[in-house]
Amino acid sequence: MASSQHVLLSPAELAYLHASLSLTPPIRPDGRSPTQFRPLVAETGILPGTNGSARICFADGTEAIVGVKAEVERTAQRPGEDTIFLEEGGVEGGDDADGDGEAREGVDKRKGDAAWVEMTVEIPGLRDDDSGTAFLSAMLSEALLSDGEFAKRLWINRRFHWKLYLDIILISPPLSYPLPLLSLTSHLALLSTRLPRLKSEGDEDPFFDDDWAAAPYLYPRTTPTTTSSTSPTTTTAATRPPITLLVMAVGNNIIFDPSKEELTVADVALAVSVTSTASSTSKPHTDNADLKEPDTEAGRNLRLLSIRTIDPPSRLTPPGVANAANAAYGANNGAATGATQKMLEAQTAETEAVEGVWKAPRGGAKRRVLGALVQKVLERGGVVDEVLDALEAVDLG
Amino acid sequence: MADRRRINGPAGATIPPVFDDASTRGPKSIKSRSRPANATRKMYLKTGVTPSASGSAYLEIETSATPGVSGLKLSCSVHGPRSLPRSAPFSPHIVLSTHVKYAPFATKQRRGYLRDPSERDLGIHLEAALRGAIIADRWPKSGVDIIISIVEGDQDRETSQLQGDEVWDMMNALGGCITVAAAALADAGIDCVDTVAGGVAALVQDAGEDSIPTVVVDPIPSEHEKILAACCIAYLPTRDEVTNLWFRGDLPASDIDLYTNLVEKGIQASKNANRVLVGCLAETIQ
Numbered sequence: 001m002a003s004s005q006h007v008l009l010s011p012a013e014l015a016y017l018h019a020s021l022s023l024t025p026p027i028r029p030d031g032r033s034p035t036q037f038r039p040l041v042a043e044t045g046i047l048p049g050t051n052g053s054a055r056i057c058f059a060d061g062t063e064a065i066v067g068v069k070a071e072v073e074r075t076a077q078r079p080g081e082d083t084i085f086l087e088e089g090g091v092e093g094g095d096d097a098d099g100d101g102e103a104r105e106g107v108d109k110r111k112g113d114a115a116w117v118e119m120t121v122e123i124p125g126l127r128d129d130d131s132g133t134a135f136l137s138a139m140l141s142e143a144l145l146s147d148g149e150f151a152k153r154l155w156i157n158r159r160f161h162w163k164l165y166l167d168i169i170l171i172s173p174p175l176s177y178p179l180p181l182l183s184l185t186s187h188l189a190l191l192s193t194r195l196p197r198l199k200s201e202g203d204e205d206p207f208f209d210d211d212w213a214a215a216p217y218l219y220p221r222t223t224p225t226t227t228s229s230t231s232p233t234t235t236t237a238a239t240r241p242p243i244t245l246l247v248m249a250v251g252n253n254i255i256f257d258p259s260k261e262e263l264t265v266a267d268v269a270l271a272v273s274v275t276s277t278a279s280s281t282s283k284p285h286t287d288n289a290d291l292k293e294p295d296t297e298a299g300r301n302l303r304l305l306s307i308r309t310i311d312p313p314s315r316l317t318p319p320g321v322a323n324a325a326n327a328a329y330g331a332n333n334g335a336a337t338g339a340t341q342k343m344l345e346a347q348t349a350e351t352e353a354v355e356g357v358w359k360a361p362r363g364g365a366k367r368r369v370l371g372a373l374v375q376k377v378l379e380r381g382g383v384v385d386e387v388l389d390a391l392e393a394v395d396l397g
Numbered sequence: 398m399a400d401r402r403r404i405n406g407p408a409g410a411t412i413p414p415v416f417d418d419a420s421t422r423g424p425k426s427i428k429s430r431s432r433p434a435n436a437t438r439k440m441y442l443k444t445g446v447t448p449s450a451s452g453s454a455y456l457e458i459e460t461s462a463t464p465g466v467s468g469l470k471l472s473c474s475v476h477g478p479r480s481l482p483r484s485a486p487f488s489p490h491i492v493l494s495t496h497v498k499y500a501p502f503a504t505k506q507r508r509g510y511l512r513d514p515s516e517r518d519l520g521i522h523l524e525a526a527l528r529g530a531i532i533a534d535r536w537p538k539s540g541v542d543i544i545i546s547i548v549e550g551d552q553d554r555e556t557s558q559l560q561g562d563e564v565w566d567m568m569n570a571l572g573g574c575i576t577v578a579a580a581a582l583a584d585a586g587i588d589c590v591d592t593v594a595g596g597v598a599a600l601v602q603d604a605g606e607d608s609i610p611t612v613v614v615d616p617i618p619s620e621h622e623k624i625l626a627a628c629c630i631a632y633l634p635t636r637d638e639v640t641n642l643w644f645r646g647d648l649p650a651s652d653i654d655l656y657t658n659l660v661e662k663g664i665q666a667s668k669n670a671n672r673v674l675v676g677c678l679a680e681t682i683q
Contacts, residue, residue: 134517147647302650311525364640378650
């Protein structure tokens with residue numbers, strides 16, 4: 001599994017790292033602040049043969065490429081209330097249940113299916129059927145599909161849909177847990193994805209405009225109309241693809257975007273997926289929340305999509321031996337003590353924690369810590385806003 | 398490349414004909430939940446069902462869609478701890494490997510014999526949940542295999558078509574997997590800090606789009622109109638710790654209480670499962 005690759009750090013080094021990360025404020029090995037990300041280089045539209053593509057390169061040399069390709073596919077018909085019969089053809093008012101056509105336009109009759117999106121993750125050095133790879137791709141596609149809105153974008157008409165292939169390739173060997181990198185890259189690739197403009201109407205066989213310049217974006221753009229925007233030419237997508245952040249807790253500290261060494265001493269690590277939607281498309285049950293805080297000065301409506309616990313590799317690290325139990329420092333556990341005595345000593349050595357001696361964490365995470373991690377991610381004007389702002393600056397070509 | 402040497406059936410699934418009938422024409426009725434919102438379904442758990450394994454357990458959860466008919470059926474066997482092969486690198490801890498496999502006939506849509514990505518995903522979730530519970534440093538240089546087969550999935554058999562609720566079924570399956578694996582681990586005599594048990598809670602909307610969503614424990618997707626979010630939690634009751642948390646859905650970030658409430662209810666469901674687990678283990682000892 002990718003998160004639990006063996007890191008060659010001795011117990012003494014692990015103890016030091018853990019101690020320095022639990023200070024207030026934490027001291028990270030690369031001198032970043034707890035919420036700071038690693039610097040990265042991003043570009044989009046690098047693959048001309050795709051509908052959308054992106055590349056991100058972290059400063060430590062890890063690099064990922066994502067290509068999005070779309071194909072038209074016939075939707076499998078199931079007998080049911082919305083079966084289309086041949087004689088019905090492309091006629092819109094096929095069923096008379098929903099009043100006039102004007103009202104039907106407003107009603108979102110699009111349907112989506114999770115099977116319309118296929119995501120593959122390729123990581124060098126790992127087998128295709130490795131469970132770590134399966135976990136990563138399940139996590140990324142879950143974030144994409146869990147609101148049920150994304151698949152609806154792929155709907156063409158009642159008989160056809162787009163099938164979207166998202167191929168994520170990590171070019172470099174994984175120097176750190178690659179989840180944030182892959183997530184940010186696929187975010188940019190989806191933002192730059194364009195599908196040909198549909199010319200046919202209704203349930204006809206789809207027919208597309210061959211002018212690529214007219215192709216609309218999968219995530220439609222709006223020009224910000226607020227007076228605060230200095231450059232009116234920039235367009236931003238109101239609804240953004242999800243981003244998945246890796247957060248970990250050491251002691252009382254919450255650390256974002258941990259490197260491989262930092263993840264090795266994590267008490268608990270979470271992958272949290274969030275997205276931002278346009279405020280107007282908020283669902284009914286969010287209205288209460290909107291009423292409570294009518295400010296929304298950022299105009300960004302964050303939504304929590306998925307959370308997964310990452311099995312921290314710290315559980316697999318070798319434990320240190322305290323001086324008191326170390327024969328080299330005169331600990332008396334030689335031949336003089338009996339076998340039962342030895343057993344007892346082993347038991348106590350197992351349970352008691354000695355200051356400055358590394359011991360792999362045991363048990364789970366406290367409820368309070370998990371809650372604090374999620375709250376820190378979701379807070380207004382926090383890291384998510386920063387990351388989304390930074391990604392907005394990337395030129396989408 | 399298409400197979401040209403054999404005469405194969407059609408590539409896609411075939412659909413049985415459905416005839417218009419007075420009973421099928423009627424509006425699709427969603428069976429409403431018959432239990433209170435904070436009650437889990439009845440559960441049957443038994444350890445020591447596979448004599449050849451060092452530990453095993455069997456779990457069955459009733460489906461309340463049709464009372465009395467069993468739903469989720471899980472069988473778990475634990476092999477080990479046993480020594481790692483000579484070629485394996487040194488490990489100071491026990492090497493845990495988990496396999497979760499649906500039987501080909503367990504769900505409405507047939508599963509192949511090879512594990513598909515969703516089953517691998519379940520395996521990783523299970524591994525994360527159990528690794529927090531096992532005291533791994535008591536068995537250096539050894540490995541243990543935990544194999545779960547889902548004999549019958551948790552699906553309502555009366556509905557004719559797939560409703561896209563397989564993802565929520567996966568959460569129910571994971572909750573059961575964690576509980577049954579904890580029972581099998583205890584049966585195998587592998588030291589754990591506590592008995593870990595899985596619980597599921599969901600935020601559901603029952604009366605139309607505009608209704609106020611409610612939090613229920615142990616949801617059955619076919620009983621609810623729409624599931625907005627769900628979470629599966631593996632919980633250690635005596636230490637009050639969570640070893641695995643899996644949330645999916647769509648919640649406004651401004652309303653963190655909704656999320657906290659969901660997690661609390663998940664923990665409550667997991668405590669209920671733990672009571673069954675402890676009762677079952679106590680029965681085995683006698």
